[in-house]
Amino acid sequence: MSKFRDALDRGKEARREQKGKVGNEKTEGVDFGAQARAWLNDVVVASLETARADVAGEVAVEMDTAPRRQAKASTPSIRFRIYRKRGTEKEVVGRTFTVNVQLSGQVSVSSPGIVAREVGNIGDRADERFSSLLAELIEDAAKGA
Numbered sequence: 001m002s003k004f005r006d007a008l009d010r011g012k013e014a015r016r017e018q019k020g021k022v023g024n025e026k027t028e029g030v031d032f033g034a035q036a037r038a039w040l041n042d043v044v045v046a047s048l049e050t051a052r053a054d055v056a057g058e059v060a061v062e063m064d065t066a067p068r069r070q071a072k073a074s075t076p077s078i079r080f081r082i083y084r085k086r087g088t089e090k091e092v093v094g095r096t097f098t099v100n101v102q103l104s105g106q107v108s109v110s111s112p113g114i115v116a117r118e119v120g121n122i123g124d125r126a127d128e129r130f131s132s133l134l135a136e137l138i139e140d141a142a143k144g145a
Contacts, residue, residue: 038122039101039122039125040076043125043127044130047127047134048061051134055138055142058142059082059084059138059141060081060094061082062080062081064078064080075100075101076101077098077100079097079098079099080097081096081097082097082138083095095141098111101122105121105123106118106120107119107120109133
């Protein structure tokens with residue numbers, strides 16, 4: 001799991017450098033749904049893809065980025081699943097998580113049986129809170145919890 005944490009740190013540093021060069025983007029005139037989907041793509045999908053590549057040998061990370069029933073939803077969400085790889089498909093036990101964007105712009109991660117955790121706001125492009133939570137979830141899956 002230390003490889004994943006190192007990759008997160010490298011990604012954070014690269015984003016800080018890029019922020020200094022690009023500056024803040026203005027999103028005035030863009031509807032909430034578009035802003036929320038952009039945040040989910042920029043932060044959540046990017047973090048999940050990085051995690052999937054970094055922990056491919058031990059833990060599987062699958063995501064459902066565009067459920068058809070929510071393609072035009074005013075409050076979009078992304079579902080992802082984390083599970084420990086084992087010998088056969090029948091032994092695969094994992095947990096499914098949902099990243100929801102509320103109308104207030106707050107983003108939370110929830111799963112059946114756990115309390116939803118706030119991971120940021122779509123106005124903030126930093127992904128530290130989501131990436132940290134994702135690292136915890138992956139470590140729990142690797143332990144078999």
